[in-house]
Amino acid sequence: MADIAEIKHRIKSIQDTHQITKAMELISVAKMRKAIQKQIFSSVYFDSVRYTLKDIMRHSTDIQNQYIRHRPDNRTAYIVIAGDKGLAGAFNSNVLNLAWRHMQARPVHYVITIGQMARAFFEAKHQPVDLEFTHAVASPTLHDARGIMRDIIELYDRNLMDEIYIVFTRMHSTSAHEPEMVKLLPIEEKDIAVDVKTTFSGEICYDPSPHEVLDVLVPQYLVGMIYSALINSSASEHASRMMAMSNANKNAEAMLNALNLEYNRGRQSAITTELLDLSSCRFFSENNPSQTGNTE
Amino acid sequence: MSTFFLEIITPEKTFFRGEVESVNIPCLRGACTIMAGHQPMVFATEPGSLLLTIDGETREAFMSEGFIEVRPDETIVFSQAVEWPEEINERRAAEAKERAEEQLRRNRSAAEYRLNRLALQRAFARLQVKQHNHLSE
Numbered sequence: 082m083a084d085i086a087e088i089k090h091r092i093k094s095i096q097d098t099h100q101i102t103k104a105m106e107l108i109s110v111a112k113m114r115k116a117i118q119k120q121i122f123s124s125v126y127f128d129s130v131r132y133t134l135k136d137i138m139r140h141s142t143d144i145q146n147q148y149i150r151h152r153p154d155n156r157t158a159y160i161v162i163a164g165d166k167g168l169a170g171a172f173n174s175n176v177l178n179l180a181w182r183h184m185q186a187r188p189v190h191y192v193i194t195i196g197q198m199a200r201a202f203f204e205a206k207h208q209p210v211d212l213e214f215t216h217a218v219a220s221p222t223l224h225d226a227r228g229i230m231r232d233i234i235e236l237y238d239r240n241l242m243d244e245i246y247i248v249f250t251r252m253h254s255t256s257a258h259e260p261e262m263v264k265l266l267p268i269e270e271k272d273i274a275v276d277v278k279t280t281f282s283g284e285i286c287y288d289p290s291p292h293e294v295l296d297v298l299v300p301q302y303l304v305g306m307i308y309s310a311l312i313n314s315s316a317s318e319h320a321s322r323m324m325a326m327s328n329a330n331k332n333a334e335a336m337l338n339a340l341n342l343e344y345n346r347g348r349q350s351a352i353t354t355e356l357l358d359l360s361s362c363r364f365f366s367e368n369n370p371s372q373t374g375n376t377e
Numbered sequence: 378m379s380t381f382f383l384e385i386i387t388p389e390k391t392f393f394r395g396e397v398e399s400v401n402i403p404c405l406r407g408a409c410t411i412m413a414g415h416q417p418m419v420f421a422t423e424p425g426s427l428l429l430t431i432d433g434e435t436r437e438a439f440m441s442e443g444f445i446e447v448r449p450d451e452t453i454v455f456s457q458a459v460e461w462p463e464e465i466n467e468r469r470a471a472e473a474k475e476r477a478e479e480q481l482r483r484n485r486s487a488a489e490y491r492l493n494r495l496a497l498q499r500a501f502a503r504l505q506v507k508q509h510n511h512l513s514e
Contacts, residue, residue: 123388129455133419133446223388223457231492238488285446286418289406297405297421297444301457308388 085351088344092337099333105168106326113255113319115220120312123223127305131273134298137291138270145292148299149268152243158191158211159184160233160265162249162310163199164318165218172250172321173198176260176314180248181206183262191242193233195311212236218318221311223304230303237266249310250317256324258317265306268299381413382451383429385459392438392459393429400452401428402445403502411447420445424499426506427459439465439506441499462510465503474500 138149161180163173177199184190191211194200196218203210212232217225236242245265252258264272287294378398385393399412403425410428427440443456477497481490 122390125391126386126388126455129386129446129453133444235488286416288404288409288418288420293405294419294421294444297442301443305388 085344085347088340088347092340092344095333095336095340099330099337102326102329102333106323106330109319109323109326112220113316113323116312116316116319117252119221120309120316123305123308123312127302127309130298130301130305134268134295134302135270135273136285137287137295137298138268138273140291146295146299148237148266149295151267151269156189156191156242156244157184157187158193158233158236158242158245160193160195160229160245160247160307160310161199161203162218162247162314163194163196163202164314165197167198168325169318169322170325172258172318173202176248176250177202179260179262183246183248184208195229196314217311218315221308221315223308226304226308226311229307230300233265233307234300234303247306247310249314251313252317252320255320258320263306263310265303268302378433379413381415383454384451385427385454385456387456387459395431398430398433400430400454402454403427403440411445411452415447415452417449418447420447422456424495424502426502426509427454437462437506437509439503441502442495460503460506462506465507467504467507470500470503470507474504 193212194210195214246262247265248262250258251261380396383397401410403422404420421444424441427438429436439460440456441458446453477493480493
């Protein structure tokens with residue numbers, strides 16, 4: 082029979098952990114909702130940017146824009162977005178492993194990380210991290226996205242890299258999210274996914290010219306891509322943490338049940354033993370009155 | 378006067394939705410006014426002031442860089458930021474203006490020059506919109 086005090090101690094410690102995981106689950110639910118809300122607001126805007134960009138690329142043949150022109154693809158930069166914290170199931174390792182696998186096929190690659198876990202992962206693999214953005218993961222803002230866009234454009238302008246991929250986790254639903262890799266630069270028409278259906282499908286004029294409209298659109302397109310990647314990643318992180326925590330809660334409850342049963346059993350058997358002792362004592366003293374009398 | 382449906386969208390919110398008589402926008406080649414029945418078009422804009430005319434009354438708002446899509450059924454303004462005069466933080470804009478001027482004085486690359494010029498333009502436009510509406514109040 083296990084020591085009752087010991088079981089009691091274990092129950093207490095599991096209860097404490099259970100409380101923490103329960104709180105974490107609730108927080109993740111709230112944060113995930115907030116992230117999804119943000120995405121809904123911004124998607125109207127950035128979907129239209131994407132659509133217009135695609136429309137210009139489809140209809141105008143002679144576009145000269147350095148972000149669209151294809152360079153020989155030897156040097157690839159990866160922007161890898163992971164979380165700042167663990168405790169989110171396989172969220173971090175899924176996205177990091179996808180990036181790592183793809184990188185091995187490229188002779189020259191640069192790594193740009195967003196999030197503490199991403200940096201720690203590449204450091205453990207002895208892959209130098211070329212650029213790091215912090216504070217952009219917990220609650221991504223447009224301001225963060227603009228800052229990242231500016232820095233990346235600057236590197237691209239200095240001709241340090243030929244193409245840029247962004248690796249993040251896309252959220253399909255609360256329970257389904259998978260890592261994804263999207264090419265950011267150079268922009269190609271086939272890479273632009275849009276589901277906006279416009280009511281108007283005729284030819285549209287561009288003022289002052291398609292070329293100049295494109296110059297305005299490209300930075301906004303990039304901001305939109307980066308922002309939506311950040312938001313998707315943060316929503317998926319919270320969703321996976323929510324699932325991991327709800328599993329932890331279930332496990333804790335199962336353990337508490339088993340331990341409570343054991344504790345009650347132990348307590349019951351202790352009471353039984355005590356009763357047995359008492360009654361056998363009584364039985365003994367009743368049957369031998371002389372003996373008890375003698376001792377008194 | 379005939380009206381048309383106008384929507385103003387920023388990444389954070391829908392700024393405006395409704396029927397307007399005309400809208401004046403800061404295009405790259407100077408201000409432009411769009412009225413009902415305009416040809417389908419896309420305009421690129423620079424930071425400046427946006428004038429909305431609704432029921433004969435004109436309101437001014439600040440508009441950051443963006444673009445405007447004119448469709449037969451509706452006109453949509455997309456911009457990084459659109460603000461009514463009362464939403465503009467004058468002190469922040471003045472600070473941004475000083476910062477941009479300082480940066481412009483010692484700009485290092487062409488890309489930086491472009492960024493700083495845009496920042497200065499934004500600050501100027503914000504201050505201008507704010508001041509116009511101080512006078513009318």
